[in-house]
Amino acid sequence: MAREMPPEAPFAEAARDSVRFILGGELRVLRDVPPTRTVLEYLRNDERRTGTKEGCAEGDCGACTVVLGTLEGTRVRYRAVNSCIQFLPTLDGQELITVEDLQCPDGRLHPAQQALVDMHGSQCGFCTPGFVMSLFALLHNHPPEALADVPPAASARHGTGTQTRSAASVAQAPSRATIQSALAGNLCRCTGYGPIVDAAQRMYAFGSAIPQGWEQRSANKLRALHQAKAKGALALRCGSQRYFAPVSMDSLARLCAFYPQAHLLSGGTDVGLWVTKQRRRLETLIYTGAVPALQHIREENGVLEIGAAVSYTDALRSLSERYGKDLELLLERLGSVQIRNLGTIGGNIANGSPIGDSPPPLIALGASVVLCRFPEPGTARQGGKRSAASQADAPTLLRREILLENYFLDYGKQDRHPGEFVVAVRLPAPPKDLRFHCYKVAKRWDQDITAVLGAFALILKHGRIVEARVAYGGMAATPKRAHACEAALRERSWNPGTLAEAQQALQNDFQPITDMRASAAYRMRVAQNLLQRCFLETTQTAPRTRIYEELPTP
Amino acid sequence: MTRTASFASRFAAPVQATASRGASSGAAAVARPVLDVGASVPPPKGTLAQIAADFMLPQHTSANRLPAPEVVHRAMAHDSAWKHVTGQARYVDDLPEPPGMVHVLVGSSPHAHARLLSVELDAVRAAPGVLCAFSAAEIPGRNDVSPSVGDDPLLAENEVHFLGQPVFAVAAATPAAAADALALAKVRYEPRKAVLSIEEALKQKSYVADPHAMRRGNAKQALDNAPQRLQGNLYIGGQDHFYLEGQVSLAVPGEDGEVTLYCSTQHPSEVQHLVAGVLGVADSAVTVEVRRMGGAFGGKESQASQWAALAALAARLTGRAAKMRLDRDSDMVMTGKRHDFLVRYDVGFDETGRVQGLFVELASRCGFSADLSVPVNDRAMFHVDNAYCLDHIEIVSYRCRTNTVSNTAFRGFGGPQGMMAIERVMDAIAQHLKVDPLTVRKRNFYGRGRTNITPYHMRVTDNVIPQIVRSLLASSNYARRRRAIRNFNRNNQWIHRGIALTPVKFGISFTMPHLNQAGALIHIYTDGSVHLNHGGTEMGQGLFIKVAQVTANALGVSVDQVRPIATNTAKVPNTSATAASSGADLNGMAACIAADTLRKRLERFALEHLDARADQLRFAGGRVRLDARREISFVDLVRGAYQARVPLSATGFYKTPKLHYDRQRSSGRPFYYFAYGAAVSEVALDLLTGECRVLRVDLQHDVGQSLNPAVDLGQIEGGFMQGLGWLTSEELYWNEQGALMTHAPSTYKIPACSDRPEVFQMHFWERGRNSEATIHRSKAVGEPPLMLAISVFSAIVDALSDVGQAGAQPILDAPATPERILMAAEALRSELHAA
Secondary structure, eight states, X not given: OOBOOOTTSOOSSOEESSEEEEETTEEEEEOSOOTTOBHHHIIIXXXXXXXXXXXXXXXXXXXXXXXXXXXXXXXXXXXXXXXXXXXXXXGTTSXXXXXXXXXXXXXXXXXXXXXXXXXXXXXXXXXXXXXXXXXXXXXXXXXXXXXXXXXXXXXXXXXXXXXXXXXXHHHHSOOHHHHHHHHTTOOOSSSOSHHHHHHHHHGGGGOSHHHHHHHHHHHHHHHHHHHTTOOSXXXXXXXXXXXXXXXXXXXXXXXXXXXXXXXXXXXXXXXXXXXXXXXXXXXXXXXXXXXXXXXXXEEETTEEEEEXXXXXXXXXXXXXXXXXXXXXXXXXXXXXXXXXXXXXXXXXXXTTOTTOSSHHHHHHTTOEEEEEEOSOHHHHHHHHHSOGGGGGGOOOOEEEEEEHHHHEEETTEESOOTTOEEEEEEEOOOOTTEEEXXXXXXXXXXXXXXXXXXEEEEEEETTEEEEEEEEEXXXXXXXXXXXXXXXXXXXXXXXXXXXXXXXXXXXXXXXXXXXSSOOHHHHHHHHHHHHHHXXXXXXSSSOOOOGGGOOOOO | OOHXXXXXXXXXXXXXXXXXXXXXXXXXXXOOOOOOOOTTSOOOTTSHHHHHHHHHSOEEEOOTTSOOTTTSSSOOOOTTHHHHHHTOOOOGGGSOOOTTOEEEEEEEOSSSSEEEEEEEOHHHHHSTTEEEEEEGGGOSSOOOXXXXXXXXXXXXXXXXXXXXXXXXXXXXXXXXXXXXXXXXXXXXXXXXXXXXXXXXXXXXXXXXXEEEEEEESOHHHHHHHOSEEEEEEEEEOOBOOOOSSOOEXXXXXXXXXXXXXXXXXXXXXXXXXXXXXXXXXXXXXXXEEESOOSOOTTTTTSTTHHHHHHHHXXXXXXXXXXXXXXXXXXXXXHSOOBOOEEEEEEEEEOTTOOEEEEEEEEEEEXXXXXXXXXXXXXXXXHTSSTTBOOSSEEEEEEEEEOSSOOOOOOTTTTHHHHHHHHXXXXXXXXXXXXXXXXXXXXXXXXXXXXXXXXXXXXXXXXXXHHHHHHHHXXXXXXXXXXXXXXXXXXXXXXXXXXXXXXXXXXXXXXXXXXXXXXXXXXXXXXXXXXXXXXXXXXXXXXXXXXXXXXXXXXXXXXXXXXXXXXEETTTSOSOOOSOTTOHIIIIIHHHHHHHHHHHHHHHHHHHHHSOOOTTTOEEETTEEEOSSSOEEEHHHHHHHHHHXXXXXXXXEEEEOSSOEEETTTTEEEOOSEEEEEEEEEEEEEETTTOOEEEEEEEEEEOOBSOSOHHHHHHHHHXXXXXXXXXXXXXXXXXXXXXXXXXXXXXXXXXOOGGGSOSEEEEEEOTTOOOSSOOGGXXXXXXXXXXGGGHHHHHHHHHHHTTTSSTTOOOOOOBSOOHHHHHHHHHHHHHHHHHO
């Protein structure tokens, strides 16, 4: 039942004190939930669903992968996420699907499961439930067309039949790149991945009946859940810990003003680790993911605005459509599907990591960040004592917009006032003749934290650099513009001499450090070489500079 | 010759191939379908699709003693595949927790080396939820969990030897309560100077065991007389096992000092013995059970005992069940890894590249204690020859003691490092002579007669390397692609390609002969179901299904009827670790012997009571043929035998024959046989960033007559990828205080899905058959394929060799991270510019 907020909480609207979600097809209503209890802890300890495993407790290995189902219009959207770093209250209003749920009532395995058995995709089996769930999400997000369905076991038993089915599945199965991207967040130490990739293709041989049945059941359950008043704000309390999930900007602002020490939670792909790795106790969490006003992506007068709670997955298309394949590639290599499904650009910025992958390209593209807070700190407290009805005449929130490059002050320090929160990122209209490139270098191609990231936005006219904005990650305590380098480029002819001077100038911009990801010397050399790659790619036609495009020698 | 043909020629009379494990395994017999996923990618010919398809064809058999093709030599799903995909496979942490169970955590040293002045735990004990806390003083028995010489304290005493070493433990009602309480301990240290590198240990002569040498011929003289001579060195980094399931043990106390442990270990017997020692009870009071591990790779051979003993001790002290589980970071900090090695070589050779004399020094980081470092380093020495005949050779091995975690077994067990040394030598000779490294390799391959004696004086009589290489060169188009790559590199400044072929010859057997023994225990129940138990453990490698196949074959029943049961020290005692690739060789044979005993008893019963004809008696497909006209079901025969009071339980025991080794003289036959393989890898390097991609891999590997081609292919592919990770992206980084900074997947990068080569063609060596009488003439497969990935490292060196002047030696250590590759390229470029 919805009820009024506790008197001290300055909520604009009535809020529930229970988390509601679907598990195993049934409604779960949880009160007195420790806000930082992870979904994985909940599954393994409270539900005794031990199929979901802990491999790393930091969202990097995928053994804990579960799928969340949400209703988007009439369709169900399935997202693979890492249950080890996701806090339980964020399940509110969703369907939680684990490996135990997949088998059909008649005993048949889900295509994702059957294909793994058929292709010998499990050895030790510990990573397998996570792969099953990633494959489940892949299948449901790239559904096979309706075909005459053949029971999986029957189709697999006969050699010739299999050939026919697999031929059909070729047309159905997504590309190898799509499959690899879907599986990049799942580590397997036994198989070498080949049989799992084969299974990802084979599951398309089993037709569409099972996936469609799944989606239908999910949709019905989720509709029922929403009818059961699982919408609206959430306010939980467990011991001294508090969790708020406001649904309006006004409430969010009030809560932030009232609890200036509170931690804002978006995707939780960073905050989750504070709990699982650093064992920090977070007293008050304010979740931004339920505020629709932070979820928008819109373009007005050429300015692209992305709400702070938009996930990478959702932001990817509009950003890559606007700025091209380099940014697309970068965002596709950011974390994994599981991380991108939860992680937000707003969060990546707000936390100010020196090695966050989105700030350098955004800085190079001239992005600004919109911040917001409640006007007078004193009035927030009074606000809480008002009834919900009197909130209609809420004061206008204070907004300011600053250049993203000015937001990062120092390591772990940002230009964010107490009670202030990030609302959106805004990208100006791309200037004519913009050439944009960005490159990430890490030890591993997929799901690795950047050693050096270079982003280059050049306005080139007839071989001259009219304007240059260059930003790097991994080179300083914050994502940072390379002013000396830019000065060496600006209003110069784009030739090897200019390149050499600009490369040299990077030494004035940065004094990188040595750590486990790279040495200072390597970082500097790569920073210079990335500028060289940008030179090659902006001055030559089809230069050969990308190993991921190389094919084996015939 | 295709695999099909080779099988057809082996058997004579047709036998119907049937799916025998129901729907799921019927499916398993079907191929991984060959799917065309991109125009540029040729269909993967060596996949299971092709191999398994062969097994679907009618097979032939001529005699009862020959394996029935529907049971062994057949691709079958892992025994737990169905449980894996439904989440029903239980690992130790998934077992229902006994009421009142406590969680154990350890407090560890923040110093790499220090005197331990005092450990004060009163505040820990008083913390909420804590049931007990203990340090070395509370250990009732021996404070040791060493697999070898007794230098691995369960909890540190007087001195701490590495950063992360357990000093005390706390048992509490919840993991969180235990973690909170840990912080309340008062431990005083007096820091001391730490030895953190191999170089420093060598300087101080800090060793865990005496240096050891192996000699054949006269290396010094041969070096002096050689027309050409080169010296060099190579650093080879270590590797974390990164099994997905971390170390874990659950101890349940019994009566009279007894304890039962559910443990994730490759070596239940050793865990049993060490736990008994720690508790001060007889071995017979401790039972260890292992159903399965979530990966192990050598990391749960000797390294599981400490956590098992801590759980057992907590169970003893609290009287409750106790669980000790290491989270990922603790696991990586507190458990041993693959040894990193420093290699120095001095090689003399002629103009054709034939090695005339070789002096090799191997120095490895053993960490603070001996653990398994002596046999690991011995095995490194045993593999410095790899596939090459080295007439005048001296190998000296230094086992360095450092103030880092004690390094341990890891798939290959030193062999990979030894092979890396000689493959570097081969590449260096080739670059010096400006010839294709393959020419040099072929020039040095083992041959016949006088060119088949190893540095430890064992004759290599089963060598198939020249044949495998010939076949692989053809199937990979090596020569044509190599020419095209040279041309590519001349025309491209920022991307270079490289290609390399490297061979693998890997010795099979524990090099300590007494370890080569195994036991099995089989019961047949009166419903005809078979209970199979043996000393081997299941860590994902498919041992249980292989041994079940062997057993089913011997009894003439379907694999469905054979149930592999959790490994348990109460059923088969005094077992060796499931290690050294020996699992199926040893336990398969032991189970086969037990099953043969049972079958012979049933045969005797049939002859004596059912008037069966000895020459026609046959067990197959769950039926027993008595003579030309009569047959009965296996179940009926078993019931009759029970009525006649025939014992239906038997043990089997196997010891590997022919082994002898004199370690003092480094001479003898430490290996029963060798496993062989070779791989061709092609890479592309980004010379602006040092990033590397593996574009194509072709390999052929000799698994003998595979017991289960699906399982063996999985071992080859997985082993190769693990080797690829070791040599490219997996970098262990310690800071100046001796703290491991790469202790989680966010910082330690094992291969991910997209690191798999674009084209990966795997084939079994088509004429593979073990010349020794192993179980159904199969070969061990667990470790050898890992070393096929050395071809990737050599391909990277090959790509770099076109950056500098002709003949310039790329200086590249392992792992070949982007940083190492770029710095190697930069060094070559600056040499080129200086010239």
